[in-house]
Amino acid sequence: MRLAIATLTVLLAACSPRVDPQQEAQGLQAFATVEKVFQHPRCSNCHIPGDQPLQFDTQTAHMMGVVRGPKGEGAAGLPCSSCHGEANLPASYGPNAPPGAPHWSLPPPDQKMAWIGVPASELCAMIQDRKRNGDRDLDAMFKHVAEDKLVLWGWAPGGSRAPVPVPHDQFVAAFRTWMDAGAPCPKAAARG
Template structure:
């Protein structure tokens, strides 16, 4: 009787996925990503309900502002009624409505609400294409690297605190996390 030997296919090492060290570096990098996403500049608009928050304290937005059917404000009171394409000049005062291109909340069917989420849940949400607008890691990286509304978080104007992690450091951490396959912290 002939004995059959298993056939072993030689796969490139990259096809086996990230190494344990890369995954560990990715999890460590996600701590920086979490710090940015859960800063008021991001989480004031990434809300569970339909009323955005404002200021560093995350207070309920004045004027009964609502998300609206597309995330651009309620009919008759779009976000753009107060929020222009850029921050207003300092002469408008420290609490003038800030501005950036396409000022809006995420749409109601994809809220990406992450206030108070533990790291593992935030991580899972961010990389879940069913909950992030169909973005793979390349699209997510482009979004956090180039989108003018995202970039506004580092130049919020007025007396608003910018995201405390420098943008280049955030992008490096995000890229490390994404390149490792988006590993999530335990728990």
């Protein structure tokens, strides 16, 4: 019996992916940058738990009763595109003119990707969960954060809106470092 358990232990160890502790630590450090970007109002104003998007750096409920709608594109009769065009309006429209970017919308109601106030461990798990992230594997998530024009808007939001505080190339590099480290998630905080 002991021999069988010892053999099983050796086999399991051989089949388990080896994690380089240094690479894992780098991945966790990189995820802290990813989390900082995702939690910034440029991202989290539309990644909401409810159905009313937020606006401004103060994360105020969107004016005019705007809601997510059945596809994340606003309610019937008041789609996001009623006010949000394909690009930011010129500065002459004022500091609070509606911003714009291609396919302005929220995530759909069945995959809200809501992360306001979510602990880092849960955010990390959510990003990797295809049932909650728009059915994207990590490569597709990487492409989304690196290339999607609506995501890129966060670094050039126009008006008086603060851009995401981490330069986009640093964010993309952090996301890649995290992925290459096996996408490790921070440990959940112990509950007291």
